Amino acid sequence: MEWEELARDLSQQTDSKIVLLVMDGVGGLPADGKSELEAARKPNLDALAKAGVCGVSDPVMMGITPGSGPAHLALFGYDPLKFQLGRGILEALGSGVEVGRNDLVARGNFATVKGGRVVDRRAGRIPTEENARICGYLNEHLPQRDGIAIRVFPGKEHRFVARFTAAGLSDALSDADPQAEGKAPLPTAPLGPEAAKASAIVNRFIDDVAAVLKGEAKANAALLRGFSKFPSIPTMQELFKLRPAAIANYPMYKGLAKLLGMEVISVGGETADLFDALEKNWADHDFFYIHYKKTDSMGEDGRFEAKVAAIEALDPFLPRLVALRPDVLVVTSDHSTPSCLKGHSWHPNPFLLVSPTAGVDDVAAFAERACAKGLLHRFRSISAMPLMLAHALKLKKYGA
Amino acid sequence: MEWEELARDLSQQTDSKIVLLVMDGVGGLPADGKSELEAARKPNLDALAKAGVCGVSDPVMMGITPGSGPAHLALFGYDPLKFQLGRGILEALGSGVEVGRNDLVARGNFATVKGGRVVDRRAGRIPTEENARICGYLNEHLPQRDGIAIRVFPGKEHRFVARFTAAGLSDALSDADPQAEGKAPLPTAPLGPEAAKASAIVNRFIDDVAAVLKGEAKANAALLRGFSKFPSIPTMQELFKLRPAAIANYPMYKGLAKLLGMEVISVGGETADLFDALEKNWADHDFFYIHYKKTDSMGEDGRFEAKVAAIEALDPFLPRLVALRPDVLVVTSDHSTPSCLKGHSWHPNPFLLVSPTAGVDDVAAFAERACAKGLLHRFRSISAMPLMLAHALKLKKYGA
Numbered sequence: 001m002e003w004e005e006l007a008r009d010l011s012q013q014t015d016s017k018i019v020l021l022v023m024d025g026v027g028g029l030p031a032d033g034k035s036e037l038e039a040a041r042k043p044n045l046d047a048l049a050k051a052g053v054c055g056v057s058d059p060v061m062m063g064i065t066p067g068s069g070p071a072h073l074a075l076f077g078y079d080p081l082k083f084q085l086g087r088g089i090l091e092a093l094g095s096g097v098e099v100g101r102n103d104l105v106a107r108g109n110f111a112t113v114k115g116g117r118v119v120d121r122r123a124g125r126i127p128t129e130e131n132a133r134i135c136g137y138l139n140e141h142l143p144q145r146d147g148i149a150i151r152v153f154p155g156k157e158h159r160f161v162a163r164f165t166a167a168g169l170s171d172a173l174s175d176a177d178p179q180a181e182g183k184a185p186l187p188t189a190p191l192g193p194e195a196a197k198a199s200a201i202v203n204r205f206i207d208d209v210a211a212v213l214k215g216e217a218k219a220n221a222a223l224l225r226g227f228s229k230f231p232s233i234p235t236m237q238e239l240f241k242l243r244p245a246a247i248a249n250y251p252m253y254k255g256l257a258k259l260l261g262m263e264v265i266s267v268g269g270e271t272a273d274l275f276d277a278l279e280k281n282w283a284d285h286d287f288f289y290i291h292y293k294k295t296d297s298m299g300e301d302g303r304f305e306a307k308v309a310a311i312e313a314l315d316p317f318l319p320r321l322v323a324l325r326p327d328v329l330v331v332t333s334d335h336s337t338p339s340c341l342k343g344h345s346w347h348p349n350p351f352l353l354v355s356p357t358a359g360v361d362d363v364a365a366f367a368e369r370a371c372a373k374g375l376l377h378r379f380r381s382i383s384a385m386p387l388m389l390a391h392a393l394k395l396k397k398y399g400a
Numbered sequence: 401m402e403w404e405e406l407a408r409d410l411s412q413q414t415d416s417k418i419v420l421l422v423m424d425g426v427g428g429l430p431a432d433g434k435s436e437l438e439a440a441r442k443p444n445l446d447a448l449a450k451a452g453v454c455g456v457s458d459p460v461m462m463g464i465t466p467g468s469g470p471a472h473l474a475l476f477g478y479d480p481l482k483f484q485l486g487r488g489i490l491e492a493l494g495s496g497v498e499v500g501r502n503d504l505v506a507r508g509n510f511a512t513v514k515g516g517r518v519v520d521r522r523a524g525r526i527p528t529e530e531n532a533r534i535c536g537y538l539n540e541h542l543p544q545r546d547g548i549a550i551r552v553f554p555g556k557e558h559r560f561v562a563r564f565t566a567a568g569l570s571d572a573l574s575d576a577d578p579q580a581e582g583k584a585p586l587p588t589a590p591l592g593p594e595a596a597k598a599s600a601i602v603n604r605f606i607d608d609v610a611a612v613l614k615g616e617a618k619a620n621a622a623l624l625r626g627f628s629k630f631p632s633i634p635t636m637q638e639l640f641k642l643r644p645a646a647i648a649n650y651p652m653y654k655g656l657a658k659l660l661g662m663e664v665i666s667v668g669g670e671t672a673d674l675f676d677a678l679e680k681n682w683a684d685h686d687f688f689y690i691h692y693k694k695t696d697s698m699g700e701d702g703r704f705e706a707k708v709a710a711i712e713a714l715d716p717f718l719p720r721l722v723a724l725r726p727d728v729l730v731v732t733s734d735h736s737t738p739s740c741l742k743g744h745s746w747h748p749n750p751f752l753l754v755s756p757t758a759g760v761d762d763v764a765a766f767a768e769r770a771c772a773k774g775l776l777h778r779f780r781s782i783s784a785m786p787l788m789l790a791h792a793l794k795l796k797k798y799g800a
Binding site: 001002003006010357359360361362375377378379383385386387388389390395396397398399400 | 429430435456460461462463464465466467468469470480481482484485486487490626738740741743744745746768769772777778
């Protein structure tokens with residue numbers, strides 16, 4: 001019996017409330033002796049560490065650097081080695097694109113091609129309004145093909161989502177993106193014989209786009225990657241009997257949340273928006289996932305001081321969360337993003353849990369090295385959900 | 401290769417002796433800043449913590465609250481997610497009821513039914529002697545059915561075990577117990593088509609009992625739950641080459657021990673009885689499981705002070721155990737039973753191990769937070785058996 005089956009058997013609906021605050025990529029590494037979390041002034045986060053129990057969690061397993069998808073899946077109680085999601089599907093769902101069983105989706109970039117070479121992979125980051133105009137034009141002028149419906153959906157700047165609807169499309173396709181400038185555009189290739197049809201359709205689409213947009217100065221080609229179909233994944237209602245909500249601003253995280261059955265509460269980019277939404281929707285859900293993106297963005301950019309500032313900018317809002325008196329409050333990251341590495345890393349996440357049934361350990365700060373000495377020790381992130389459900393008294397006893 | 405296979409390959413019989421003292425449900429939570437173990441005066445247990453190495457163990461996995469069956473299986477080296485035991489089989493074995501391959505057993509309560517409703521699920525807790533009289537009467541007067549043998553065996557107060565012997569009985573049956581008073585008695589239902597025959601036999605038995613006992617003032621109906629057949633599970637002799645003994649007073653634990661091939665040494669309810677039996681049988685076994693129940697009972701009743709007293713009552717006996725000089729001594733709980741939760745919980749167990757090959761860490765007290773800082777860190781309880789066998793030098797090298 002695995003956790004997924006145990007969860008179906010043992011979970012029960014109750015009135016208790018869980019809040020999972022994800023400070024994306026907050027885990028880091030020391031520069032001049034202190035990590036971003038160790039350098040930040042964050043009295044409220046530290047007070048929570050003092051009030052509860054702490055530990056560190058490995059998103060997938062020791063040494064593995066996860067993408068945002070697997071890292072979040074693990075936190076939500078889904079084995080990231082079992083459930084593998086294409087980035088395209090997340091982007092599509094996050095952008096509000098409806099995806100059904102016969103749909104194949106991909107993330108797209110408009111690019112500039114000259115003399116058979118990609119000279120700008122982002123078409124000079126065309127304005128978002130330009131992108132909308134071009135997508136509208138494509139949807140009107142792309143040649144119709146029998147039994148196939150294709151639509152493109154504009155995103156921010158040069159980004160779009162392409163959706164191919166036809167029977168029997170496989171997502172076993174390589175990226176149609178040379179990933180570097182100065183190279184020729186790259187067609188997709190089937191990764192297995194079952195994807196031959198999809199590959200042909202996608203490559204004809206790429207040619208059609210180039211033909212329709214040949215008059216554009218910048219956005220005259222389409223690069224596509226992350227081909228994916230709607231995955232078969234149980235919802236959090238099915239597995240955990242939760243009424244879950246996601247409070248997030250970025251498409252990826254909203255897409256993932258929607259996929260798992262969460263009600264997505266879209267918010268603006270201000271930190272206060274997250275807490276306004278939490279307060280407003282407090283009565284309607286028993287599980288709240290709050291996504292704070294800035295810590296990851298600053299880590300990705302390699303900006304140590306800006307990441308410290310992002311931590312310090314969130315800290316004053318914590319009392320608003322605590323005032324709601326959640327039965328279980330967890331603050332952690334999905335993965336670490338040390339500024340010095342300018343990207344995701346394999347380092348475990350600092351993790352704090354406050355609950356009346358959790359007791360208190362002697363960790364006095366929310367930071368990597370402090371949490372590593374906590375009562376929760378070191379665990380895989382997939383244990384976060386059983387732990388949250390248990391402390392919320394939402395899991396029945398296993399066996400007699 | 402899994403632990404079970406490793407154990408078969410690597411275990412070897414030696415003269416070294418292991419003692420596993422299970423303080424049932426001893427793990428707890430702080431009230432006024434201290435847990436039951438932290439509040440108790442227990443110089444001998446603390447001396448053992450000082451003399452050995454400590455850690456904490458999760459019975460099944462983080463967040464999962466186990467029943468006594470899975471929690472003990474894990475401690476004995478059996479994966480509790482692989483081996484699932486019905487409570488009926490444990491109760492039957494613990495009561496000394498012989499169970500064979502064609503037998504289906506269930507736990508029963510005598511109950512009082514009036515006007516088609518269960519008015520007392522425990523028949524006023526009739527005296528144990530009354531129960532014996534009623535079971536004797538039933539075994540004589542229940543109508544005989546072709547190809548089916550049914551016997552009931554009295555337990556304490558209102559409890560009994562029912563054994564159905566016939567070819568092709570499945571235990572995929574729902575409980576025949578409304579679980580609440582004021583409701584009508586509930587027949588069993590088959591959980592799969594293979595259990596249709598067993599279901600019909602059990603429901604006719606329930607009707608027969610009501611007919612035969614209709615003159616009884618209190619015990620005039622039977623509620624049945626935990627239907628189970630004899631499970632297929634290897635013994636500790638087969639897996640670990642041990643000559644194991646169980647020193648226990650309660651049926652459940654004796655039943656489980658018997659199932660795993662332990663010689664069951666039944667003892668009275670006094671704490672001294674456990675240690676008398678240990679001394680008396682010391683020469684005949686190389687693995688001793690000692691079960692101390694009071695800590696769990698007091699936790700289940702929500703009696704913090706009484707649980708502290710139960711810990712303090714056991715402590716003075718520890719020197720008698722140490723005087724026997726076991727090669728490996730482990731003291732732990734099967735699961736936690738915090739008084740404030742009045743039931744089993746998912747919190748990890750404090751664990752101490754004393755052995756010449758274990759070394760010493762700086763844990764100075766046998767308690768949850770103290771043990772969590774020990775050299776053994778945090779592990780799943782299924783690792784307790786490999787650890788005990790290893791320190792007893794009963795495991796050969798894996799690979800060349």
